[in-house]
Amino acid sequence: MSSRDRWGQHFGGDREHIPTVYVDGSCSNNGRSGAQAGSGVYWGPDHPMNVSERVYGRQTNQTAELWAAHKAIEQARTQNIDKLIIKTDSKFVIKGATEWVDKWKQNGWKTASGGDVVNRSDFEKIDQASQGMAIQWEYVPGHRGIKGNEEANRLAVEGAKK
Numbered sequence: 001m002s003s004r005d006r007w008g009q010h011f012g013g014d015r016e017h018i019p020t021v022y023v024d025g026s027c028s029n030n031g032r033s034g035a036q037a038g039s040g041v042y043w044g045p046d047h048p049m050n051v052s053e054r055v056y057g058r059q060t061n062q063t064a065e066l067w068a069a070h071k072a073i074e075q076a077r078t079q080n081i082d083k084l085i086i087k088t089d090s091k092f093v094i095k096g097a098t099e100w101v102d103k104w105k106q107n108g109w110k111t112a113s114g115g116d117v118v119n120r121s122d123f124e125k126i127d128q129a130s131q132g133m134a135i136q137w138e139y140v141p142g143h144r145g146i147k148g149n150e151e152a153n154r155l156a157v158e159g160a161k162k
Contacts, residue, residue: 020085021072022148025055025064026156035059038159039068041075042152049075052155054162064156065090066122069097073129083134089142089149098137101127
């Protein structure tokens with residue numbers, strides 16, 4: 001079974017031993033001149049792999065969300081983690097990584113309507129980094145007091161200010 005086939009699959013009874021990370025992106029003035037994007041990756045209280053960083057390139061909230069997800073996967077790889085739970089408030093990231101990427105690759109990176117995939121390079125990075133890993137993507141509602149999501153958001157907002 002390929003890593004792509006395992007995406008979205010639950011890990012069963014041993015789930016509590018699988019590392020969980022929260023990711024979020026933020027972009028002040030999203031879609032306008034002067035936009036500044038940042039990403040946040042939250043592994044836990046005072047965890048050495050927590051990250052708050054400025055996003056370079058396209059300054060949008062979606063780019064920032066994707067940047068954070070890629071960062072978390074890369075961090076997991078450096079720790080030899082091959083099973084990971086990623087929690088995000090971005091359905092765009094989850095659907096892109098678990099449903100749309102394979103279709104886009106088959107369609108020459110064109111959307112269903114025939115346009116170019118705007119965040120192609122970001123999704124390619126996530127797809128490549130994820131090879132050989134079993135990742136469970138989980139949606140968490142944003143700004144609802146969920147500690148990990150709130151912390152990832154705080155880190156992302158700080159990153160956008162750097």
